[in-house]
Amino acid sequence: MxxxxxxxxxxxxxxxxxxxxxxxxxxxxxxxxxxxxxAVRRGDNIVTSGGILGKVIKVREDNIVQVEIAPEVRIDVVKSTISEVRGKTEPADTTSAPKADGEKSSGGLSGLFKKK
Structure with missing residues (x-):
């Protein structure tokens, strides 16, 4: 034994x-x-297993997620094909730091033609 x-x-x-x-x-x-x-919620940036990057627009009950991959281009994706959640989108910082001379940038070409 x-x-x-x-x-x-x-x-x-x-x-x-x-x-x-x-x-x-x-x-x-x-x-x-x-x-x-x-934990996927509306507004999350995701990557599918096929390599498609997009933003979650709608999470449905039947394991389907609606993803916006380009402006006004939406596709339905099965939840199980999501390979990565990159996080929630954050709004751009609209309050930029002042320039060295104390003025804020007004954008465009107008800053090039200002009189000093």
Missing amino acids: SQELVQLMPLILIGVVFYFLLIRPQQKKVKEHRAMIE
């Missing part, structure tokens, strides 16, 4: 190593991906 146990010990050890080095990390990764997909 002990001889059989000694012969099975390497197989048991290999099974334990496979569990901790391969199976458990993969299960953790799948769980994190599932949580990320469930």
Whole structure:
């Protein structure tokens, strides 16, 4: 009986190593991906597994997300194909720092032709 146990010990050890080095990390990764997909909200920037970048416009109940990939171009994407959520979009900073002479930029070419 002990001889059989000694012969099975390497197989048991290999099974334990496979569990901790391969199976458990993969299960953790799948769980994190599932949580990320469930947390997708309107306004998030996402990347699909096909490499399409876009902004979430609408999240529907049937595991479908409407994504705007260009101005006025919207596609429906299955939630499970989302590979990355890049975060919420932030509005551009409209209060820029003053220039060295204390004036703010008015934009365009008007700044080039100002009288000093």
